[in-house]
Amino acid sequence: MKSFAGIVVLILGLSSYAATVEEKIYILSDSMTCVDNTTFPYRTFNDFNAFSQNNPILQLNQDDSLSLWVVNFDSIDHNFQIEDYASTFETIPAGDSVLVGYKFVNAGGYIYHDPLNAPTNQYLGLAGMIIVKDHSHDSFYWNIKEHDSTWNDNLLHNVAVDWTTYEPDFFTINGNSNPDINADPLARIVGNVGDTLILYMSNTGNSVHSMHLHGYHATILYSSKSALEVGREKDTFPIHPMQSLVLRIVPDKEGEYPVHDHNLVAVTGNNLYANGMFMTMLISP
Amino acid sequence: MSFQFRHIVLGMLFLASFARAQVTTNLLYSKMDFFAQHELYDGNVIRLMGYTELIGTPIDLPSPVLIYNEGDSVDLGMHNFSQAAHHTIHLHGLDVDQATDGVPHLSFSIPHDSVGHYQFIAPHAGTYLYHCHVVSTLHVQAGMYGLLIVRPPDGGNTTWDGGYAFDSENAWLFSEIDTNWHQNDIINDPYVPGSTVEILDYVPQYFMINGKTETQLSNPETSIEGSVNDAIYMRLANIGNYGNRVIFPASLNAQLIDSDGRPLPSAINTDTVELYPGERYGVLLSPDTEFTGNVDVEYINMNTQLVESTQEAPVTISGFNTINQWEVEQEMIVYPNPTQNDLNVVFNGLKDYNGTLKIMDVNGKTVLVNNENLNENSTLSLNTASLDKGVYFIQYLSSYDNLLKKFVRQ
Ligand SMILES: [Cu+2]
Numbered sequence: 001m002k003s004f005a006g007i008v009v010l011i012l013g014l015s016s017y018a019a020t021v022e023e024k025i026y027i028l029s030d031s032m033t034c035v036d037n038t039t040f041p042y043r044t045f046n047d048f049n050a051f052s053q054n055n056p057i058l059q060l061n062q063d064d065s066l067s068l069w070v071v072n073f074d075s076i077d078h079n080f081q082i083e084d085y086a087s088t089f090e091t092i093p094a095g096d097s098v099l100v101g102y103k104f105v106n107a108g109g110y111i112y113h114d115p116l117n118a119p120t121n122q123y124l125g126l127a128g129m130i131i132v133k134d135h136s137h138d139s140f141y142w143n144i145k146e147h148d149s150t151w152n153d154n155l156l157h158n159v160a161v162d163w164t165t166y167e168p169d170f171f172t173i174n175g176n177s178n179p180d181i182n183a184d185p186l187a188r189i190v191g192n193v194g195d196t197l198i199l200y201m202s203n204t205g206n207s208v209h210s211m212h213l214h215g216y217h218a219t220i221l222y223s224s225k226s227a228l229e230v231g232r233e234k235d236t237f238p239i240h241p242m243q244s245l246v247l248r249i250v251p252d253k254e255g256e257y258p259v260h261d262h263n264l265v266a267v268t269g270n271n272l273y274a275n276g277m278f279m280t281m282l283i284s285p
Numbered sequence: 286m287s288f289q290f291r292h293i294v295l296g297m298l299f300l301a302s303f304a305r306a307q308v309t310t311n312l313l314y315s316k317m318d319f320f321a322q323h324e325l326y327d328g329n330v331i332r333l334m335g336y337t338e339l340i341g342t343p344i345d346l347p348s349p350v351l352i353y354n355e356g357d358s359v360d361l362g363m364h365n366f367s368q369a370a371h372h373t374i375h376l377h378g379l380d381v382d383q384a385t386d387g388v389p390h391l392s393f394s395i396p397h398d399s400v401g402h403y404q405f406i407a408p409h410a411g412t413y414l415y416h417c418h419v420v421s422t423l424h425v426q427a428g429m430y431g432l433l434i435v436r437p438p439d440g441g442n443t444t445w446d447g448g449y450a451f452d453s454e455n456a457w458l459f460s461e462i463d464t465n466w467h468q469n470d471i472i473n474d475p476y477v478p479g480s481t482v483e484i485l486d487y488v489p490q491y492f493m494i495n496g497k498t499e500t501q502l503s504n505p506e507t508s509i510e511g512s513v514n515d516a517i518y519m520r521l522a523n524i525g526n527y528g529n530r531v532i533f534p535a536s537l538n539a540q541l542i543d544s545d546g547r548p549l550p551s552a553i554n555t556d557t558v559e560l561y562p563g564e565r566y567g568v569l570l571s572p573d574t575e576f577t578g579n580v581d582v583e584y585i586n587m588n589t590q591l592v593e594s595t596q597e598a599p600v601t602i603s604g605f606n607t608i609n610q611w612e613v614e615q616e617m618i619v620y621p622n623p624t625q626n627d628l629n630v631v632f633n634g635l636k637d638y639n640g641t642l643k644i645m646d647v648n649g650k651t652v653l654v655n656n657e658n659l660n661e662n663s664t665l666s667l668n669t670a671s672l673d674k675g676v677y678f679i680q681y682l683s684s685y686d687n688l689l690k691k692f693v694r695q
């Protein structure tokens with residue numbers, strides 16, 4: 001009993017070791033290429049000064065601090081804010097940069113984004129995930145987003161759109177649609193029977209998505225929307241715009257099972273089935 | 286063991302099944318309409334795809350409710366009589382093995398005039414769905430969906446083993462119809478499995494509860510009837526492509542108790558329940574006053590979050606359901622009610638006298654079990670002096686009988 005207590009203290013000691021994680025991200029303007037090669041203007045934060053259509057996932061451990069340079073290589077001003085962390089934001093003029101610091105005492109999922117002209121800049125792609133961990137299990141990350149391919153050009157040029165008529169035609173996880181989501185090792189849930197697998201989801205779009213797991217129930221570990229959701233064991237997980245969710249899946253059997261948005265319109269891309277938010281998870285014995 | 290929906294709401298739930306952990310087999314036919322024959326409330330007639338229990342009956346919305354007891358070994362057969370497309374049954378939320386999961390390219394699909402079998406053990410008591418997973422966006426909208434209900438192992442009127450007891454139950458499945466998705470070239474298309482399929486924009490015109498809408502909602506299948514102090518269990522499920530916000534009148538004292546076939550970590554008092562595509566919620570209603578009104582069901586566009594339709598389902602709560610003379614004809618009579626001490630139980634023509642008679646509290650917890658043997662002329666007296674004051678249920682459960690009465694310990 002005594003040695004057991006000792007181990008617990010040691011683990012607590014390790015996890016409370018607070019590091020400072022230094023990152024640098026670049027705001028770039030380019031375009032999104034969809035599953036059927038449709039393209040439209042898009043903006044993202046990037047790891048390097050080279051455009052990617054998915055925003056980097058910033059990872060920390062609980063109690064770590066984030067020291068983050070945000071470099072604005074775009075031709076217009078941008079703002080920077082962390083959803084569910086602070087209501088204040090930083091302003092980054094075109095061609096300028098800013099150093100921001102945050103300490104994360106609560107494990108969970110957060111969204112960094114550009115709140116300027118909300119929801120325009122976030123809708124145009126400037127929203128990524130911050131993951132704060134209190135475990136070392138295999139983890140998977142979904143930046144969930146839908147797009148109305150006819151809107152981006154207008155929004156980019158400050159032409160007003162009517163959000164009450166929003167009808168997206170592309171649905172992506174980390175910038176990909178079926179069948180490409182399965183090729184993204186960050187997104188595709190792969191593990192073995194009995195593993196503890198952690199799934200981080202953030203909805204950086206403007207629609208509600210309702211993600212359904214075949215084969216397994218999962219437990220909600222964290223919800224930025226409501227603490228009442230924590231502890232629920234479910235197979236379908238609605239996620240609202242700018243919400244983050246953390247799930248724990250402990251597979252009890254092997255299999256390859258679909259995971260998809262159960263708004264079945266969202267498993268399409270440009271009105272083609274099944275080019276949307278659909279992937280499979282793969283559990284080995 | 287499958288039941289048409291009306292059976293449920295007429296209160297015949299008890300009869301669903303009595304034996305424990307039995308082998309249950311049933312067969313559904315999957316079909317499509319060659320001509321428009323499903324009439325909507327306004328006279329508009331559309332084509333459907335769907336599942337039926339008999340080959341000759343027209344397709345209805347939704348498909349039949351499948352009911353099992355937790356632990357049952359189920360063999361659910363499907364005979365595809367579509368004349369065209371392959372179909373499957375996906376057992377949504379049942380966490381079956383991959384081969385039984387009903388996803389065409391990962392398990393199997395059933396071509397026209399073939400039979401397939403889905404074999405599984407009925408999981409945790411709760412509310413589930415089944416639907417076709419072939420071009421699911423189209424086939425689900427076409428009508429290939431229904432509720433799947435798992436009762437506790439004893440098939441009794443509790444939400445799950447050790448869960449809440451209830452007097453009556455309603456199961457409401459929410460969905461929408463866009464009639465443009467029900468045209469001939471969609472419903473009768475013999476899709477090549479694995480091919481990419483073009484989908485229209487989704488602009489539904491009909492917003493439904495159990496396939497009913499607007500004026501059709503004054504119907505036992507889509508209304509709540511009960512008495513003051515009843516425990517009414519609502520099973521809510523969403524198989525549409527919209528969100529639903531279900532708003533219960535405050536005097537129903539709605540409590541959210543389960544979701545997706547599992548109890549919530551703790552019950553939540555709330556009059557408003559939101560559920561999104563694929564989700565299910567269990568809500569316990571405990572009306573405390575006589576009342577006539579509506580439950581409002583809002584249909585929320587997933588993209589704009591705007592409410593595009595509100596459907597009103599009628600609620601009638603009548604006065605205290607006191608137990609008196611009219612019960613004489615019944616199979617189990619309990620009196621006096623309320624009681625302070627002895628509760629007398631009279632049986633009237635039981636089918637099986639080897640069952641168990643027990644008293645449960647409102648949470649379904651057994652608080653007293655009868656040890657006396659029963660026979661044809663049994664009249665027994667149970668001493669309730671040890672029970673706290675409150676509402677209780679007395680249940681007689683055998684292989685052939687399932688009788689439930691409520692009484693008050695004063
Ligand atoms: Cu599915």
Ligand SMILES: [Cu+2]
Nearest residue numbers: 375377416563
């Ligand atoms: Cu489903």
